Amino acid sequence: MIRIAQLSCGPEYSGVQGELQKAADMVGAELIFPEVSLEDVMNVEERFGIEVASGDLNLAMARATRIVENPDLADAVFVATCFRCAEGAIVRSEIRKYIHENSRIPVLSYSFTERTTAETLLTRMEALVTTAKFKGLLSRERQTGLTAGIDSGSTTTKSVVMKDNEVIGTGWVPTTEVVKSAEAAYNAALESAGVKREEIQGLGTTGYGRHLVGREFGAKLIQEEITVNSKGAVFLAEAQKGEATVIDIGGMDNKAISVQDGIPGTFTMGGICAGASGRFLELTARRLGVDITELGKLALKGDYQKVPMNSYCIVFGTQSLVNSLSAGSKPEDVAMAACHSVAEQVFEQQLQEVEVKEPVIMVGGTALIEGLPRAMEQLLGMKVMVPHYAQYIGCVGASLLVSGLVED
Amino acid sequence: MVKVMVYPPTSMILADLVERKGHEALVVSKEVRKKVDTPGLDSPPLNMTTEDPKKGLKYAAVDVPSGVRGRMALLGPMIEEAEAAIVIKGDDCTLGCTGCARTNELARFLLKTKRIPLLELEYPEDEVEAKRFVFKIREFLEGLS
Numbered sequence: 001m002i003r004i005a006q007l008s009c010g011p012e013y014s015g016v017q018g019e020l021q022k023a024a025d026m027v028g029a030e031l032i033f034p035e036v037s038l039e040d041v042m043n044v045e046e047r048f049g050i051e052v053a054s055g056d057l058n059l060a061m062a063r064a065t066r067i068v069e070n071p072d073l074a075d076a077v078f079v080a081t082c083f084r085c086a087e088g089a090i091v092r093s094e095i096r097k098y099i100h101e102n103s104r105i106p107v108l109s110y111s112f113t114e115r116t117t118a119e120t121l122l123t124r125m126e127a128l129v130t131t132a133k134f135k136g137l138l139s140r141e142r143q144t145g146l147t148a149g150i151d152s153g154s155t156t157t158k159s160v161v162m163k164d165n166e167v168i169g170t171g172w173v174p175t176t177e178v179v180k181s182a183e184a185a186y187n188a189a190l191e192s193a194g195v196k197r198e199e200i201q202g203l204g205t206t207g208y209g210r211h212l213v214g215r216e217f218g219a220k221l222i223q224e225e226i227t228v229n230s231k232g233a234v235f236l237a238e239a240q241k242g243e244a245t246v247i248d249i250g251g252m253d254n255k256a257i258s259v260q261d262g263i264p265g266t267f268t269m270g271g272i273c274a275g276a277s278g279r280f281l282e283l284t285a286r287r288l289g290v291d292i293t294e295l296g297k298l299a300l301k302g303d304y305q306k307v308p309m310n311s312y313c314i315v316f317g318t319q320s321l322v323n324s325l326s327a328g329s330k331p332e333d334v335a336m337a338a339c340h341s342v343a344e345q346v347f348e349q350q351l352q353e354v355e356v357k358e359p360v361i362m363v364g365g366t367a368l369i370e371g372l373p374r375a376m377e378q379l380l381g382m383k384v385m386v387p388h389y390a391q392y393i394g395c396v397g398a399s400l401l402v403s404g405l406v407e408d
Numbered sequence: 409m410v411k412v413m414v415y416p417p418t419s420m421i422l423a424d425l426v427e428r429k430g431h432e433a434l435v436v437s438k439e440v441r442k443k444v445d446t447p448g449l450d451s452p453p454l455n456m457t458t459e460d461p462k463k464g465l466k467y468a469a470v471d472v473p474s475g476v477r478g479r480m481a482l483l484g485p486m487i488e489e490a491e492a493a494i495v496i497k498g499d500d501c502t503l504g505c506t507g508c509a510r511t512n513e514l515a516r517f518l519l520k521t522k523r524i525p526l527l528e529l530e531y532p533e534d535e536v537e538a539k540r541f542v543f544k545i546r547e548f549l550e551g552l553s
Contacts, residue, residue: 009507010475013482015458041501053509055501082473087509114461114474 002029002129005074007063007095009056010082014114020080022118023125034073036062050094057081057091064095068102075132076106078125083111093353100258100266100355106131107266109353124269127226131264138227138263140404141240147202147403148189149228149395150182150217152209155251155278156365159185160395161193161200162403169193170392178209179216186217189395202406204228204398208252221402225394230257230264232397233361236387243357247346247376247384248393249366251278254346258354268353276345278366280311284338287321288331292369295335299371302332304340311341339371340378347379360384363393410552413490415516417483419504422494425542429549434486436506456481468514479511487518492525492552494545499531525552 004024011017024031040062045051048061060079067073079095081088089111096109108128110121131138143162151158153175159182161169171188175181182205190197204221205214206228214222225248233239233246246257254277257267285295307324311317317338324334360382362373367390377384389396413434414422423433443455456478464477467484483506495516496503506512520526527548532538 010473010478013456013460013478013508014474015456015460015478016474017456038502053512054507055505055509056507058501059507082475084471085473085475085510088473088475112474114458114478 002027002075002132003032003073004029004076004078004125004128005034005063005067006031006078006080007060008078008080009054009060009088009091010085011080011112014082014112014116016112016114016116019116019118020078020121023121026118026122027125027129029076029125029129031078032074034063034066034070036066040066048094048098050091052087052091054087057088061091061095064098067105068099071103071105074105076108076128078128079107079109080112083113085111096266096353097355106264109266109268123224123226124267126224127264127267130223130227135263137401137404138231139261140231140401141235141262143235143400143403145201145403145406146195146199147204147399147406148186148200149204149206149398149402150186150213150219151225151228151392151394151398152178152182152205152207152213153251153394154208154253157181157185157207157209158392158395159189160389160392160399161189161195162396162399163193167389167392167396169195170389172391175209178212182209182213182217202402204402206394206398219402220405221398223398223401226255226257226264226267226269228394228397228401229255229363230259230397231262231400232393232395233363233387234259234262235400236389236393236396237359237361237385239359239361245354245356245358245360247351247360247362248364249276249278249342249346249362249372250364253277254350256346256350256354258357266354268350270350276311276342276349278342278364280314280317280342281338281366281369281372283314283318284321284335287325288335290331290335296339296368296370296372298332299335299339299369300374302330302334302336302371304333304337304375306330306333307337309334309337309341311338311345317341336371336375339369340375342366343372343375343379347376351380356380356382358382362386363390365391367391411489411491412549412552413486413493413519415493415495415519416499416504416506416512417486417515418506419496421503422496422545425545426494426549429546431492431549431552434490436482436486439482439486467518473510475508476511476514479506479508480514483511483515484518487515487522490519490522490524493519493522494527494529494548495519496529496531503531
């Protein structure tokens with residue numbers, strides 16, 4: 001059983017400790033609370049570097065020092081504090097960095113509210129457990145044989161067929177009915193690869209519908225997006241060795257993953273509002289009367305600084321959009337402002353929680369909206385890479401990983 | 409007998425001093441015991457549920473962290489019930505601890521503005537100060553009608 005050390009402040013009093021426990025149970029993990037002495041807590045500044053006013057945060061830092069000194073205590077670390085607590089956010093971030101810099105233990109950082117449920121935590125916990133448990137499988141760098149992947153996402157369903165380390169077929173459909181969409185995308189990928197379904201040696205599924213689709217299609221691997229996207233991204237970007245950062249701005253949520261040798265280390269998954277997701281860009285394209293595939297090219301001709309836009313909330317973002325067009329702003333400036341605003345939300349809300357190290361790889365369908373990686377480059381001051389097949393990253397990762405199970 | 413809230417509200421030392429003088433100490437352990445003893449669907453160990461941070465909305469706005477509001481769901485009714493209070497400043501976690509500094513700030517503020525007999529004391533640093541500390545508390549408690 002995977003032991004996840006919980007370093008937290010507030011979940012009991014928020015009434016969500018039971019939900020954290022349930023999420024851990026669902027992924028076959030055990031939450032543990034490393035023992036510390038009173039002296040460890042009283043001397044936390046000396047050992048950790050800071051001491052804060054809240055006792056539970058000092059206790060969390062003392063526990064972090066115990067884990068670093070005794071790495072056998074835990075297989076993974078879950079750091080959680082209340083959403084909207086500044087002191088908690090500072091400590092959470094420092095604990096994450098401290099564990100990351102001083103051990104090889106994977107860390108998940110999360111801020112909760114009383115509305116946090118086991119289901120919202122499930123993908124994150126699953127990824128944390130996978131990272132801790134299947135390092136051997138995750139270190140796989142080559143796809144072998146004939147395998148396929150289906151990514152049942154919130155907006156689109158994608159599929160690929162891979163043979164001997166190459167993508168030989170792809171399929172893509174908008175997600176409507178989960179199983180029917182998966183069937184259509186899978187069939188399209190098989191058809192473009194010229195392969196029959198019975199020839200596929202192993203299928204991997206990922207995305208929101210992964211469990212349903214995986215059961216329906218008899219998948220050998222059913223895996224959350226954090227893991228497969230990391231693998232798919234570094235595989236396609238040919239960055240399997242060393243550090244990398246993967247950014248996936250999805251239709252419903254966003255992921256930022258810090259990767260080391262192809263294995264996810266720290267990651268965040270979230271999206272406060274659709275204003276920080278691909279949905280806002282869809283809305284912008286519709287309002288500008290252009291196809292979503294043309295929005296990126298249009299944005300590249302524009303200047304975001306000419307249009308004030310803040311899509312922290314999609315309603316405010318839409319107001320900025322409507323107001324700027326009514327005031328006579330050029331469509332290309334509005335398009336670039338929308339891309340910049342979405343990138344800015346991800347930069348402010350998520351990229352502060354991971355170590356952003358080059359190469360920075362942007363994946364998912366939104367990475368193909370050229371203005372978005374450009375905006376991210378401007379914000380990060382780093383080159384952003386968009387690999388070929390960026391929109392199929394989840395299926396490629398699933399297909400690559402499942403080939404390891406076929407061999408076994 | 410007067411209902412005296414002690415702060416930190418987990419301090420057994422302060423609660424003992426209050427009860428030795430014949431008053432009722434309002435401490436968080438009693439509130440937690442009510443949660444444990446009252447039949448319901450709540451889960452251990454603290455028997456706090458997601459309803460508690462909502463009850464805390466009476467004392468703190470929705471943009472205050474859920475952990476503060478959950479704690480206030482326990483402390484708020486005690487503050488309302490209190491007829492007097494002893495508040496210790498500069499204390500360390502060996503005296504008692506709510507775990508959250510923001511909760512401490514809010515609860516202390518509510519006690520101070522409640523217009524009840526209030527004794528505020530600095531946490532003693534040595535034995536001489538500790539004796540004065542106990543003496544002042546005793547004097548305060550004896551003065552309560």
